[in-house]
Amino acid sequence: MTTQRYHALKVRAVTEETHDARSVVFEVPPELAETFKYRPGQFLTLRLPVLGRHLPRCYSMSSAPTLDAHLRVTVKRVKDGRGSNWVCDHVRAGDTLEVMAPAGVFTPASLQGDFLLCAGGSGITPVFSILRSALAHGQGRIRLLYANRDERSVIFRDELNALAAAHPARLQVIHWLDSVQGVPSVAQLAELARPWAQAQAFICGPGLFMDAMVSALEKAGMPGEQVHVERFVSLPDEEDVAAINAAAPAPAATVERATVEMELDGELYTLEVGGTETLLDAALKAGINAPHSCQAGMCASCMCQVVEGEVHLRHNEVLDAKDLAKRWTLSCQALPTTERVKVRFPG
Numbered sequence: 001m002t003t004q005r006y007h008a009l010k011v012r013a014v015t016e017e018t019h020d021a022r023s024v025v026f027e028v029p030p031e032l033a034e035t036f037k038y039r040p041g042q043f044l045t046l047r048l049p050v051l052g053r054h055l056p057r058c059y060s061m062s063s064a065p066t067l068d069a070h071l072r073v074t075v076k077r078v079k080d081g082r083g084s085n086w087v088c089d090h091v092r093a094g095d096t097l098e099v100m101a102p103a104g105v106f107t108p109a110s111l112q113g114d115f116l117l118c119a120g121g122s123g124i125t126p127v128f129s130i131l132r133s134a135l136a137h138g139q140g141r142i143r144l145l146y147a148n149r150d151e152r153s154v155i156f157r158d159e160l161n162a163l164a165a166a167h168p169a170r171l172q173v174i175h176w177l178d179s180v181q182g183v184p185s186v187a188q189l190a191e192l193a194r195p196w197a198q199a200q201a202f203i204c205g206p207g208l209f210m211d212a213m214v215s216a217l218e219k220a221g222m223p224g225e226q227v228h229v230e231r232f233v234s235l236p237d238e239e240d241v242a243a244i245n246a247a248a249p250a251p252a253a254t255v256e257r258a259t260v261e262m263e264l265d266g267e268l269y270t271l272e273v274g275g276t277e278t279l280l281d282a283a284l285k286a287g288i289n290a291p292h293s294c295q296a297g298m299c300a301s302c303m304c305q306v307v308e309g310e311v312h313l314r315h316n317e318v319l320d321a322k323d324l325a326k327r328w329t330l331s332c333q334a335l336p337t338t339e340r341v342k343v344r345f346p347g
């Protein structure tokens with residue numbers, strides 16, 4: 001598997017955020033500044049060398065573009081999590097890590113307007129970036145609903161206090177501590193969300209929290225297109241990807257060859273793709289630097305939108321029905337099923 005999509009970045013600092021969360025700050029050399037430009041809410045994929053294997057791991061950036069000089073990801077230990085524990089135990093200032101260019105579509109189309117930001121635990125990471133960016137560049141009001149197990153688990157507590165104090169008319173931070181209030185119910189979350197039904201909602205956190213939040217927003221009357229959810233699944237080790245893809249079922253209807261147009265970074269590429277070849281494989285073979293990380297349908301860094309023709313999505317653990325309805329697909333799992341296909345990667 002090629003690794004040229006990763007770039008070696010030096011760790012500038014590691015800071016302890018809570019007893020079980022660390023931030024890693026990266027230095028980006030000037031020649032990679034353009035590559036590592038990002039939008040609030042996006043993530044970095046790190047290639048972690050753990051016990052002789054290579055683990056791709058996606059971590060959201062907690063830094064905010066234009067406000068912070070350096071990239072920063074914040075990582076919370078997961079019980080038995082090989083990647084998160086390795087980062088928290090091993091990474092030191094001065095180390096070099098393999099890092100992929102920023103990816104992800106959990107980012108506001110505009111920083112104007114009102115936001116209802118909903119974070120559970122380490123889900124605060126991308127939300128914090130969106131929050132600071134919206135405060136700095138927008139004029140709307142923001143309610144942050146931040147759920148944690150207990151007080152010592154609250155990441156960025158002092159920074160959030162300072163932001164709320166500096167923007168009393170625009171920012172309201174509501175902490176929900178399970179240790180004090182119990183696990184929030186859908187009905188309780190819906191009441192907190194109800195006055196914000198006109199806002200854009202961004203949700204990140206543990207699966208159960210996100211599911212409850214999505215139901216709560218529906219109950220509160222928020223239209224589905226205003227609800228944005230970031231779901232991460234644990235990616236397979238690089239060493240296991242080929243076997244996973246080989247086990248994926250073949251499409252029912254296929255074509256022998258397709259002409260695929262790819263719009264990426266303002267360029268339009270045309271390539272011939274075999275019917276059993278993924279769009280990503282064909283692009284990489286043609287030397288096109290298309291974004292990707294897991295190559296197993298689990299991370300969404302290869303997301304693109306089908307604007308013409310049809311594809312068969314082999315394996316998908318990240319796109320939901322709403323994404324699919326908008327014709328988003330995963331280029332690492334998409335096989336052409338019509339003779340002409342056009343896809344567009346997010347700019």
Ligand code: FES
Pocket residue numbers: 291292293294295296297298299300301302303330331332333
């Ligand atoms: S590269 Fe991870 S879903 Fe395609």
